[in-house]
Every structure is written in C-alpha cells, then in structure tokens.
Amino acid sequence: MTQPLQPPPKKNPQKRTQSSTRPPETRSRAALGLSAAAAEGRFALQVCQECFAVQYPPRDVCRACLSPELAWQDQSPSGTLLAETTVRTSTKLYFRDRTPWRMGSVQLDVGPVVLCHVHGDCQSGSKVTLLNRLDAAGQGVLLAVPEERTDHMEDNPQLRALSADPKHRRILVTDLRNPNTPALVKALLDAGAATVFVGESESWRPHDNRRALADLENVETLPLDVTDVASVQKLAGEIGGKTDILINTARFVRPGGVLERGDTAFAREEMETNYLGLMRLAQAFGPGMCARTGDGINSAVAWVNILSVHALSNAPDFGCFTASNAAAYSLSQSLRGEFRGSGLRVMNVFTGPTDDEWHQALPPPKVSAVAMARAVVSGLQQGLEDVWCGDVAKEIRDRWRRDPKVLERELTQGGEGA
Amino acid sequence: MGRRASYDGVAVTAPFSAPYQRYSIETAHWWIAKALRGSLQAAGLKPSDLEGFSVASFTLFPDTAVGLTQHLGLVPRWLDHIPMGGASGVVALRRAARAVQAGDANIVACVAGDTNHIDSFRNMLSSFSRFAQDASFPYGYGGPNANFALLTDRYMREYGAIREDFGRICVAQRKNALKYPNAVMKKPLTMDDYLAARPIADPIALFDCVMPCAGSEAFLVMSVEEAMKRKLPFATIGGTIERHNAHAEDPIQLRGGWTLDKDELYAMADCSPGDVDLLQTYDDYPVISMMQMEDLGFCEKGEGPDFVRKKDLTVDGDFPHNTSGGQLSAGQAGAAGGFLGLVEALRQVTGTAGDTQVSDARVAMVSGFGMINYDRGVCSSAAILKSGGA
Numbered sequence: 080m081t082q083p084l085q086p087p088p089k090k091n092p093q094k095r096t097q098s099s100t101r102p103p104e105t106r107s108r109a110a111l112g113l114s115a116a117a118a119e120g121r122f123a124l125q126v127c128q129e130c131f132a133v134q135y136p137p138r139d140v141c142r143a144c145l146s147p148e149l150a151w152q153d154q155s156p157s158g159t160l161l162a163e164t165t166v167r168t169s170t171k172l173y174f175r176d177r178t179p180w181r182m183g184s185v186q187l188d189v190g191p192v193v194l195c196h197v198h199g200d201c202q203s204g205s206k207v208t209l210l211n212r213l214d215a216a217g218q219g220v221l222l223a224v225p226e227e228r229t230d231h232m233e234d235n236p237q238l239r240a241l242s243a244d245p246k247h248r249r250i251l252v253t254d255l256r257n258p259n260t261p262a263l264v265k266a267l268l269d270a271g272a273a274t275v276f277v278g279e280s281e282s283w284r285p286h287d288n289r290r291a292l293a294d295l296e297n298v299e300t301l302p303l304d305v306t307d308v309a310s311v312q313k314l315a316g317e318i319g320g321k322t323d324i325l326i327n328t329a330r331f332v333r334p335g336g337v338l339e340r341g342d343t344a345f346a347r348e349e350m351e352t353n354y355l356g357l358m359r360l361a362q363a364f365g366p367g368m369c370a371r372t373g374d375g376i377n378s379a380v381a382w383v384n385i386l387s388v389h390a391l392s393n394a395p396d397f398g399c400f401t402a403s404n405a406a407a408y409s410l411s412q413s414l415r416g417e418f419r420g421s422g423l424r425v426m427n428v429f430t431g432p433t434d435d436e437w438h439q440a441l442p443p444p445k446v447s448a449v450a451m452a453r454a455v456v457s458g459l460q461q462g463l464e465d466v467w468c469g470d471v472a473k474e475i476r477d478r479w480r481r482d483p484k485v486l487e488r489e490l491t492q493g494g495e496g497a
Numbered sequence: 498m499g500r501r502a503s504y505d506g507v508a509v510t511a512p513f514s515a516p517y518q519r520y521s522i523e524t525a526h527w528w529i530a531k532a533l534r535g536s537l538q539a540a541g542l543k544p545s546d547l548e549g550f551s552v553a554s555f556t557l558f559p560d561t562a563v564g565l566t567q568h569l570g571l572v573p574r575w576l577d578h579i580p581m582g583g584a585s586g587v588v589a590l591r592r593a594a595r596a597v598q599a600g601d602a603n604i605v606a607c608v609a610g611d612t613n614h615i616d617s618f619r620n621m622l623s624s625f626s627r628f629a630q631d632a633s634f635p636y637g638y639g640g641p642n643a644n645f646a647l648l649t650d651r652y653m654r655e656y657g658a659i660r661e662d663f664g665r666i667c668v669a670q671r672k673n674a675l676k677y678p679n680a681v682m683k684k685p686l687t688m689d690d691y692l693a694a695r696p697i698a699d700p701i702a703l704f705d706c707v708m709p710c711a712g713s714e715a716f717l718v719m720s721v722e723e724a725m726k727r728k729l730p731f732a733t734i735g736g737t738i739e740r741h742n743a744h745a746e747d748p749i750q751l752r753g754g755w756t757l758d759k760d761e762l763y764a765m766a767d768c769s770p771g772d773v774d775l776l777q778t779y780d781d782y783p784v785i786s787m788m789q790m791e792d793l794g795f796c797e798k799g800e801g802p803d804f805v806r807k808k809d810l811t812v813d814g815d816f817p818h819n820t821s822g823g824q825l826s827a828g829q830a831g832a833a834g835g836f837l838g839l840v841e842a843l844r845q846v847t848g849t850a851g852d853t854q855v856s857d858a859r860v861a862m863v864s865g866f867g868m869i870n871y872d873r874g875v876c877s878s879a880a881i882l883k884s885g886g887a
Contacts, residue, residue, distance in 0.1 A: 103634045110631035136632035136871055142745075161749050162654075164639070164646030165699045170619040171638035180637040184647045184872060186748045194636050194647075194872055204654075220635050 081200055084234035086247050086273065087376040097373040099421045100173040104216035109137040112151040113211060117219030118464035122156040122211045124191070125149040135191035156209040158185040160223060163197050173215065176373075181237065185209065185223050195221035196237050200229040212241035213462050215372070215422035217415075233460065242462040243381035243424055246271030248323035253303060253360065255279040257328040258435040259385075259448040261291040264298060266452035270460070273377065276318055278303025278329075280310075305329045305356030315363035320371070325364055326383040326455065329356050332437045336398030349403035357384065357407050361414055369421035381424040381459060384411050385451070388429040388472040391479045392486050396441075415464075426458055431471025444470045501765060507594040508724035508731035508885055511540040511717040512843035514821075516679040517828045521612045521711035525556040526568055528610035528830075532713035533569070536606060540717055540729055549575035549602030549718075551593055553585035553609040553832040555621055575602035582867030583779040584739065584876035585609060585832055586714075586839035591737040591880065593718035603719065610713025611831025618709045621831075628871035639698045642706060644869045645782040646698035651749045652784050653700065655799070660700060662802040663783035664691040666818070667704050667825055669810035670780070674822025676812060676852040681710050681828035704825070707781050712830030714840045721885065730847035735766025735860070735881035742875050753785075753866060754877035755792040763794070766860075766881040770794045773881070774858045775817040775845055777838025779866040780825050785874070786818070789864045793879060817855045820845060839863045839880070846884040859884045 106114070109125075116123035125134040127141035128148035140147050163183035169175050183197040185207055193209070201207050207223040214220045222241060224232065233244060245267050252260055252267075255277045264275050277292060277300045292298050301318070304310040305327075331352035333345045340346070361382075368379035387394075389401040390408035408427065415425045432438040434445040446469035458466040467473045478486045513535035515528060529552065537544065550573040552562040560568070562578035575596050579585040586609065593605035611617075622640050624630070637643055652658055671686035686704060694703035724731040738761060740754030763769055770793065778789040787801035795816075796804040808816035821827050821841040824834045842861035844850040850858075865878040 103630070103638060106631050107627050136628045162647040162651040164643055164650060164701070165696075166637035166639035166643050166646075167696050167698060168642070169638045170622060170640065171634075174638045180639075182636040182639070182643060184651075184749055192748050192872060194633050196636055214635065216635075218635065 081229060081231040081235045083231045084239070084247065084376060096371060097176070097375065099369070099372040100176060101216045101422050102173045102214050102218075102220075103171065104218060106218055107137065109139055112137055113219035114213065114217070115219070116151060117211045117213045119467075120211070120461045120463050121153055122209055123151045124154045124189070126152045133189045133191055135193055154187070154189050156211075157226070158187040158193070158207055158209060158223070160197065160201055160203060160205055160207050161186050161192065163203060177236070177240075183223060193221055195223050198222060198224040198232065198238055199235050200225045200232055210241070213424070213464060214241055217419055217422075217424070243324060243426070243459040244270075245324060245456060245459055247273050248377050248380065249274040249276070249321050250324040250326060251276045251278065251318065251322045251364075252326045252328055253278040253305060254329040255288050255292070255300060256286055257330055259433060259451050260328055261288050262448035263326065263328065263452040263455060264292055264295065266456045268295065268297060270456045273297065274299065276301055276322070278305075278314065280304040305359055306351045308359055311359045311363045315367065319364050319367040322364055322368060323377050323379050324381045324383065324459065325360065325368065326385070327357055327360060328385055329353070330385070332397070332400050334397055334400075334437070334440070336395045340399065346399045346403070349400055350406065353400075353403040354406040354410065357410055365414070365418065369418060369423050372422040379423060381426055382414065382418065383426045383428060383455060383459070385428045385430060386411070388431055388467070388475045390429070391475060392483060392490055394490055424462065424464065426463055426466060428455055428458060428466040428468050429472045429476070430468040431475070501761070503765065504594050504598070504734035504736070506721050507597050507718060507734055508721045508729070509590065509716055509718055509734065509843055509882065510724050510729045510731040510847070511536045511715075512840040512847075512849070513539055513715045514679050514837075514840055515610070515713040517681050517710045517712035517830050519613070519681055519708065519710050519828070520615060522614070523612055523711070525554045525610055525612045526560070526565065528612055528711060528713040529554060529557075529565065529608050530569055532610055532715035533606055533608050536608070536715035536717055540727060542604065544569070544571055547571060547573055547604055547606050549573050549577075549593060549596050549605030551577040551579060551589045551605060551607040553579045553581070553589060553835060554611050555582070555831045556611045556617055573602070575605065581835065581865075581876045582832055583781060583835040583874070584865035584867035584878040585835040587737055587863060587865045587878035587880045588739050590718065590734070590839065591739065594734055594737075597718050597720055604723065605718045606715060607718060607836075608713065608715040609832040609836040611711060611833055613709050613711040613830070626868070626870045629869065633871055641781065641869050642698040642701055644872060645784060646701045648750055648873070649700055649705075649782065649784040652751060652788075655751060656802060658787070658802040660692060661688065662805055663705060663787070664688050665805045666780070666783040666786050666810060667691055669814070670819050670823045671826045672811045673820050673853060674826030677821040677827060678852075680822045680826055681708055682822065682826040701782065705782050707824040707829035707834070710828035710830050712828065712833050714833045714836035716840055716843055724885070730849060731885040732843050732846045732882040733885040735768065735883050736762045736764075737878070737880040738762045739876070739878040743877065750873035751788070752798065753788060753792050753874065755789065755864065755879055759792065759794050759879070762879055762881060766883075768860060768881065773860050773862045775820060775842070775855045775861050777819055777842045777861065777863045778823070779835065779838065779864055780819055780823040781829065781834070783825065785866055786823075789866065793862060793864060812853050812855055820850065820853045820855060835865050835867060838865075842882050846882050848884075
C-alpha cells in the first residue's frame with residue numbers, strides 16, 4: 080500500500096541541497112524508439128514487418144527471421160510479474176541515493192520478457208500493467224504497476240520519479256493575461272500544487288483574469304514582463320529558488336502572413352515575447368531550476384512551453400506568429416539538450432487554434448481553456464515531453480509524420496486567381 | 498549428428514594460479530604475463546616455445562590478444578581471444594585441443610587474467626553489453642546481483658529451495674577455501690553468518706556474491722607425447738561441450754545450455770555422473786551452481802536443494818565441489834573466474850592440489866557459465882578431465 084505523500088517541511092537553508100544525479104543515459108540507437116514512445120506516453124515495442132514477431136530488448140534485425148524491417152508499434156502493456164528483487168546496493172549514484180529499489184521481470188502477454196521497475200503495490204506473481212515513462216535521464220523506462228488502480232499509487236517514489244507531478248510543487252505560470260491562464264491555474268491547484276505564482280505584465284492595466292484569480296488560495300500574482308530583462312531577473316531573484324515547474328503561457332499573437340502586414344512591427348513583438356521571452360526566462364530561471372532537480376519532494380522538475388502546432392509546418396493565415404513559434408520550438412530543443420544533464424524536463428504542449436479572440440475567425444474545432452489545462456496537468460503527471468492538445472494538433476502531427484512536404488503543400492494551397 | 502572426434506592424444510598440463518588480490522595497481526597485461534610465465538616455468542618452457550596463445554580478459558582494453566603478442570614478445574602461429582567470461586576456460590581448452598590435434602600449434606598456452614582497480618567493476622558494468630545497457634542497467638543498476646536475485650527468487654518459488662540450501666554451498670566452499678592458500682577469503686563462514694548477512698538484492702545477501710578481485714590463471718595444451726617427453730603430470734580430455742543462447746523461449750532461466758549437450762558429453766567421455774570424483778561449477782552465485790548440478794545430471798531438475806542437503810560438498814566429503822573455494826571464496830578475478838575451476842581440476846587429477854587434494858581424484862567435471870547479456874547467462878560449457886599419467 081502506498082503511503083500518501085506529505086507536503087515537505089520548510090527547507091533548511093543551512094543544509095546542503097542534494098545534488099542532481101541521473102540514472103544511466105546511454106542507449107543504442109534502436110533503444111531510443113522506446114524513449115520516443117515514452118515522450119508521448121505510449122507503450123510501444125518493435126514488431127517484425129515480415130513475420131510479426133514482437134521484439135525486446137530493441138534490436139536491429141528480427142530475432143525470429145533476421146528481417147531488418149522492424150517498426151515500433153503500440154502494444155498491449157499487460158503482463159505477469161515473474162520474479163522480483165529489491166536492489167539494496169548499486170554502483171550508480173542515482174540508485175544509491177534511492178535504495179531500496181524494487182525491480183523485476185515481467186512476461187508480456189504479447190510475448191517478450193522485460194526487466195522493469197516494479198511499483199510497491201504490485202503483488203508477487205500478479206498481473207501487471209507496464210507504463211513506458213521518461214526517467215530523470217530523459218530515457219524511456221518500463222514500470223510495472225498493479226492492473227487495478229491502488230490508493231495514492233502516484234505517490235510511490237519510483238512512479239513519482241518518472242513524472243513531473245504538480246502535487247506539492249510550486250509553479251510559475253508566466254502570463255496572467257493569456258485567456259487560458261485562469262483555467263490552468265485552477266487545474267494545477269486541483270492537482271495538488273502547493274503554490275501557483277502568476278506573472279502579470281503592465282500591472283497598472285486592469286484585467287479580468289486578475290479578478291478571476293484574486294479569490295483563489297495559494298495563488299500569488301507577481302509582476303513579470305518577459306520582454307524586459309530586468310523584470311524577468313527581478314522575479315527570478317525573488318522566486319527562482321522555489322520554482323519547481325515553470326509554465327510559459329506568454330504569447331503575442333496577431334493574424335497575418337508577410338504581405339498582409341506592411342511592416343515588421345508585429346513580427347518584432349511576436350519574436351520579443353514568443354522567442355526571446357522564452358530565452359530570457361530560461362536564462363534567468365534555468366540555472367536555478369537545474370541546480371534543484373534533486374531537492375526532494377518539491378524538487379525542480381519541468382519546464383513547459385505552449386506552442387502552436389504550426390511550429391512544425393507554417394500556417395500562412397498566422398504566418399508570422401507561426402514563425403515565432405517555430406523559433407521557440409527550435410529553442411526548446413536546445414533547452415532540452417542544455418537541461419538534460421540536470422534531469423530537468425522540457426515539455427512542449429502543441430496546440431491547435433485556441434478558443435479565444437485572436438482565433439475568432441477560424442472554424443472549430445478549437446482548444447478550450449479547460450482542455451488545454453487538462454492536457455498540461457496530465458502531461459506533467461505522466462512526465463511527457465510532447466503533448467498534442469486538441470484534434471487539430473493531433474491531425475497536423477499525423478500528417479507531418481507521414482510526409483512533411485505533402486503537409487506543407489496542403490497548408491500553402493493558393494486561391495483561384497493570379 | 499555424427500559422433501564427434503575424440504580428444505585422443507591431447508594433454509592438458511602446467512596449471513598455474515597467480516595469487517589473487519582484492520585490488521591491484523597493476524594492469525591486465527601484467528596479470529596475464531604473470532600467469533603465462535608461471536605456467537611456462539612449471540613446464541620448463543621458454544616463451545619462444547609457444548606456438549599458440551589463447552587469452553580471456555575483460556580489462557585488457559584497448560588491447561586484445563593481438564596487442565598482447567607484441568607486448569609480451571610472443572610469435573604464435575595460432576591466436577585466440579575468448580570473450581565468454583565464465584565459460585571461457587572450457588572454451589579455450591576445447592579450441593586449443595583441436596589446434597594441437599590438427600597440428601596447427603604444437604604447444605598452446607591458455608591464459609585468463611584481469612586486474613581490479615578501485616573503479617574497474619563499475620566501469621566494466623557500464624560497457625558490458627548492448628542489451629544490458631539498453632534494457633537492464635536502467636532498472637536499479639544492480640548489475641549481475643539483480644539478475645541473479647530474480648533468478649534465485651523464481652527458483653526458490655518454483656522448486657521450494659530455501660536460503661539455507663544456497664548457504665550449504667557457500668559454507669562448504671569457504672571450508673575448502675581455507676585450505677587453498679591463494680583464496681582472498683580467509684575467515685571461516687558459518688550458516689548463521691550466511692543467513693544474517695547484509696541483504697544485497699533480495700533474496701541475495703552478501704555471501705551469495707563474489708568478491709571482484711585481480712588475478713590470473715593459466716594452463717598449457719600439448720600432445721601427450723610432448724608432455725611425456727617433458728615428464729609433466731597431465732590430464733586428458735574425456736569430452737567437452739559449449740552452447741550459447743539455449744532455451745531462449747524460457748521466460749526466466751531455470752536451466753542452462755548443458756541440458757542440450759550433457760548426454761553427448763558423457764557419451765564422449767565414456768562415463769556417467771557417478772564416475773565423477775569432483776565437480777567444479779561456475780559459481781558467481783550459488784543458485785547457478787545448484788542449477789549446474791541438475792543440468793549436468795547429478796540430480797533431477799528441482800532436486801538441487803535436496804541434493805545439497807544430502808551431500809557433503811567439501812574436499813573430504815562425498816561430493817567434492819569447488820575444491821579451491823570457487824569464486825565465492827577464492828574471489829572473482831574477472832575472466833580468470835572462468836578458468837579457476839578448470840585449473841584447480843587440473844591440479845586435482847594430476848595429484849598436485851596440495852591441501853585441497855581430493856583423495857584418488859581421477860575424473861573431474863568442470864563447468865562454465867557466462868555473460869549476463871540481458872536477463873540470463875548466454876554461454877555454457879563443460880569438460881570432463883581425466884588423470885593422464887606422468
């Protein structure tokens with residue numbers, strides 16, 4: 080039975096903060112298919128496209144027929160716990176700091192035997208479900224959990240280590256003025272967040288969202304303008320040491336491509352907020368968060384960007400805005416690389432048009448504020464890297480994966496006239 | 498399959514064990530040279546007399562057997578490098594024997610050695626195999642302890658073994674080790690000590706695990722004629738087997754590749770388990786020794802626990818097993834652990850085992866097991882050695 084996780088005691092500043100250590104990161108290229116699936120929370124294994132044998136561990140050719148045609152495909156995550164052990168000593172510092180560590184051997188219903196982490200609530204010899212999650216090294220790993228949910232199961236330390244759960248954590252949401260912010264803040268509090276800090280630019284201008292958040296407990300509104308280095312640095316100085324999750328909702332959006340606009344004024348604003356704003360936040364908050372990824376129950380754990388799915392392939396209706404999102408997406412990949420050594424996760428939430436005034440002219444389906452909030456929270460709880468929010472985002476993702484050039488051609492369709 | 502050619506005319510001789518050290522500041526090259534020199538000196542040979550050279554080592558990087566020829570100044574016409582860990586002793590033997598029979602090499606030295614620096618074990622783990630790196634180490638990084646813990650857990654539940662059964666193997670081996678001057682472990686071990694030991698990876702505790710150390714082992718393979726000419730006590734080879742990736746369909750390893758080949762082994766050697774005077778198993782954990790007793794036909798599958806309850810496994814007992822203490826008590830000197838039992842068996846059947854000598858030892862079984870590539874040991878091997886005369 081999992082004991083419910085208690086809120087951590089106030090930190091003693093005289094005590095040394097526990098260093099960030101990581102589980103083993105090195106993998107063969109074939110094995111990275113598991114990490115790619117884990118980034119989206121899928122349980123996938125290699126399947127031979129000639130004889131359909133399911134493979135594990137990942138390999139380069141089929142163990143049954145030597146065919147090189149192996150494809151990663153979603154599989155049933157059901158299996159039976161064959162054997163288990165509790166590792167009490169390890170030469171790897173990450174595990175040494177966390178022993179005892181339960182692991183075991185599971186026979187999957189689809190055939191292969193996998194070695195995996197074992198959740199404390201799994202019974203010996205019982206049926207289990209495997210989760211494929213990213214660990215602190217950013218690699219996909221398998222965890223056996225009981226077939227049926229158990230009480231407080233997400234509070235188990237081995238499962239929590241494979242998540243960025245908001246529970247008991249302090250979270251900065253960077254832009255109060257974003258129409259999606261109130262729903263997001265409420266969802267984070269519902270998920271057990273200890274405090275939600277909300278950044279507000281130009282505080283002298285009243286905004287409905289301030290009223291919407293004013294009555295909520297554990298919410299603090301603080302001045303933050305992501306286009307102003309001094310403002311970002313000032314806030315990082317105040318709360319950078321207790322920001323466990325940063326969710327960047329700052330967005331400057333206007334419709335239009337290049338020719339619709341007579342100048343670069345809006346494009347400059349878009350880059351200032353959507354691209355350079357992200358960079359300023361990362362430069363001010365990133366190092367402090369990276370230093371606190373080993374800091375117990377409320378360790379720093381994740382950085383969240385909310386991006387237009389058209390960061391993957393431009394939509395000329397919002398051509399310039401999309402370009403700034405493509406820049407932000409590219410920068411997020413750099414941040415992944417730069418944060419990797421500390422174990423701080425970068426989660427990108429790709430969304431289709433959101434249901435707000437700037438996308439009023441677009442037809443449905445659109446992403447509601449509540450749907451967006453749900454996607455962010457469940458993405459954090461599952462420790463995802465890529466979240467596809469709404470039907471439009473999922474469709475663009477699938478078309479992009481099938482053929483990026485075909486998608487580009489379709490998105491840039493011309494009209495009848497010359 | 499037709500009957501395999503016998504090993505008639507092949508002699509195995511000049512066993513040499515370099516005393517093990519817990520940690521060493523020397524290199525694998527140094528340790529391999531030490532055992533090679535010891536074996537050559539025992540046979541009254543010079544390095545230039547060697548025509549064949551076979552090496553097993555984990556810590557030789559970036560060198561292989563090739564680099565060693567230049568490093569040690571050898572000019573072999575037959576060279577082998579055997580990356581099979583615990584199975585490497587028997588595999589080196591059977592290949593060298595064929596080379597001698599075929600005339601490809603007149604005298605072959607088989608050597609295994611590894612050093613153990615403070616960080617060697619951790620470094621070796623981190624680059625052991627691709628499957629281990631991808632699919633085993635990320636899960637607690639327990640190394641072989643965790644793999645064998647799973648296997649032991651399953652074995653206990655399947656066949657009703659209890660910890661005392663494994664303890665019997667460990668306690669008996671410690672008694673043997675106290676008679677073997679090269680053993681790293683010098684303190685007696687009682688069943689109470691065994692049962693009370695610090696848990697490492699349940700159900701495995703401290704005395705189920707080997708102590709990584711530095712050391713080396715060597716022996717020579719040559720024709721019987723050559724051995725007689727040099728008046729060397731020697732053993733002959735009754736039969737040998739090796740097998741890799743057997744029973745891949747078993748969800749967990751409760752039997753090894755020996756089961757596929759043991760009948761052929763006994764047929765080749767023209768003997769049965771009852772004729773075997775002593776057994777040297779590969780014992781990185783006691784469960785695998787118990788499995789070898791079963792899979793090599795000394796008892797039925799699942800009867801291992803009862804077998805060790807009834808037998809006395811010490812040098813003076815009715816079933817002498819791992820007479821130099823095995824790796825559990827002598828220490829695990831890397832790939833030399835795959836030679837330990839074979840070299841000790843050679844001393845036994847040539848009557849040169851000193852304090853660990855089993856009286857009237859004429860037939861020895863040596864078994865090897867190696868390489869936890871992912872969830873199980875992939876390589877298995879075994880050989881029957883017989884006293885050859887002097």
